[in-house]
Amino acid sequence: MSEIVVTDLAKSFAGQPVLRGVDLQLAGGRRTAVIGASGSGKTTLLRLIAGFETPDAGSVTIDGETVSSNRTFVPPHRRQIGYVAQDGALFPHLSVEQNIAYGLPAAQRRRRAGADRVRALLDMVALPADFARRRPHELSGGQQQRVALARALARQPVLMLLDEPFSALDAGLRAATRAAVATTLAEAGVTTLLVTHDQEEALSFADRIAVMRAGRFTQVGTPQQVYAQPVDRFTAAFLGDCVLLPATIDGGVADCLLGRIPVAGNASGAATVMLRPEQLVTRAAHPDGTAVAHPDGTVVATEFLGAEMKLTVDLAGTPVAVRQASVIGTALHSRVRIDVQGSAIAFPADLAGNGHPPP
Secondary structure (H helix, E strand, C coil): CCCEEEEEEEEEECCEEEEEEEEEEECCCCEEEEEECCCCCHHHHHHHHHCCCCCCEEEEEECCEEEECCCCECCHHHCCEEEECCCCCCCCCCCHHHHHHCCCCHHHHCCHHHHHHHHHHHHHCCCCHHHHHCCHHHCCHHHHHHHHHHHHHCCCCCEEEEECCCCCCCHHHHHHHHHHHHHHHHHHCCEEEEEECCHHHHHHHCCEEEEEECCEEEEEECHHHHHHCCCCHHHHHHCCCCEEEEEEEECCEEEECCEEEEECCCCCEEEEEEECHHHEEEEECCCCCCCCCCCCEEEEEEEECCCEEEEEEEECCEEEEEEEEHHHCCCCCCEEEEEECCCEEEEECCCCCCCCCCC
């Protein structure tokens, strides 16, 4: 299981900085996802690690060997890196067997051992052996991506790079293919780096998440950490819906529109508190209007999402997003109160935008 270390990596195109001193450590055998919007630099990072681009500064090392720096450059084919693109990039005129065999050493492709290896790889990506004779157009999108993964694994890579490999698939197939690929890579013990703009994909696939903005990471941590404990408002909003409310914090408790809520950390004074919509639960407002800690609100919009229902509650003129189980059945225009589960995250009140602006 190989460890990959990216140190102070920088890259510009036509004088415009794309990566700005990026540091990242990929633990051996683990899955890391870099997530960011289009143009944030995540694909450039992938291409620098693969050897498709050369860095302006910084270095990439694999198991302690420098493969990219301002003085060293190891070409892509000598880096023992597997690469799966968004569309799979299979050869349409070759069979599945021939596509996978293309990833094998040339001397092995025509021997019996090569055919045995192809069958083993098909089994590894959960495809039947009789798929070997099919052409790519005879496969579903998810099956094509599994063949592309098998071809990349044929090289016995120490690192697998996945460049938004599931984005072209429909929602149901995307989830199933993502789970199958994650299982295959875990069983093979291959260190993996996924780049994506899909929050759900990154959170469900990876052991570690790196959120990228304007060529830098805003936060690196476990999926649970970056989702539940974002370091700034940009990271919070990029990873999912969030409720942001002005508050005054004293003694670890925020006083805000939703009442008094415990706050993680040691912030105090004026702040903006962040909650995820799933932390909020509605209940029927008290019919006689007796005073309670939480004010009444009105459900002004509902969105049915299957297992969940997304509500918008007008609370004293402020729209508040709520996600709860659809079986609760809260109706449009009903009067409700909102209970809060867990604690909030506090951000400084003077950061009115999306966290710290890029340089």
